[in-house]
Amino acid sequence: MIPIFRPWFGEEEVEAVREVLLSGWVGPGTKVEEFEQKFSEYVGAEHAVSLNSCSAALFLGLKALNVEGGEVITTSLTFVASNHAILQNDATPVFCDIDLETLNIDPKSIEANITPQTKAILVVHFAGHPCDMDAIGAIAQKHGLPVVEDAAHAVGARYKGKMIGGISHISCFSFDARKNLSTCDGGMLTTNDDDIAKRVKRLRWMGISKGTYDRFRKKGLEKRWEYEIDEVGYKCYMNDLNAAIGLAQLSKIEAANAQRRETFLQYGHAFADLEWLQAPVVRENVRSGMHAYVARVPDRDGLIAHLADHEIDAGVHYKPCHLFNVYEPYRRELPVTDSVWPQLVTLPLFPSMTEDNVQQVIGAVTGFQPNGSAAF
């Protein structure tokens, strides 16, 4: 079976893990500091705060913005982690509709849904394609609102030449098993705001003012056992094992994303004449992270079954959040989201795909006979 995604770990990651395991320090330490430093340089942000997931980055990022009791503008077409972070903060998700081509939140819908209760705007770079950040930034500025970017899919993506991660108040990255850059599990919050970085660093470890590594391994500290706690925090930090894997992955991310781009373009070329398939767009002035190849197909379920017969996995990203029971109180009509999601299908895309794999997917897709109307 060709999977939708396969991790691409090599000898570098194995050696990095070995070094940390034998070093005598596997908690958060030098590898975490180095990974944060290199990641902040990579995306061009003042601060990178490593965490154990993007879910934690979203939760703590919104917490640092004090959204509790208010409304957060968001998209429904995303993994539930984006919107659970709003509910976990005792805030109200206000679902906006999406742009039919990019499947990203539609700036016009953001503007229409801002109220005096709005505390933040959360946007998701769907499948790695950057949102329209100029339009979103202008709306945010006009209303004095912070922007949180869910960049789980967008490591290495660029918007008008700027790296995703250095643009808004807060950006949240995922390094879980399926992401472009994986630490097996992990996440990173990037920001240019000193106070947000400081607060999230405390919140990631019980609210404690100084990390264990700082207290015990750095020289010149008196009373190393002493620390202060001003608010209740959580246990969400990254450890040196995951950070060491992250450093190895970071050194290869541009090459891996280039590999994804090549497969993306091959698919686009091969599917160009299929009337019943709409390939994902890449707008001018952006470089997508190309995390996933999400096409539109009216007979989506037929295609998934056909691909399974050809030993190829295909997926659905996503069933929109507002359709889950837990989001029933926040449900509303979202004409584009509601009409497009039953047509979405995710095809295999990962850097270690062989030319044979790619041709097998192309052959199976182009050989499909859709049932019923091919109209969109």
Ligand SMILES: Cc1ncc(COP(=O)(O)O)c(C=O)c1O
């Ligand atoms: C859009 C989006 N946001 C957030 C997350 C959560 O990431 P993590 O698994 O690192 O918590 C995911 C993970 O799949 C995601 O796809």
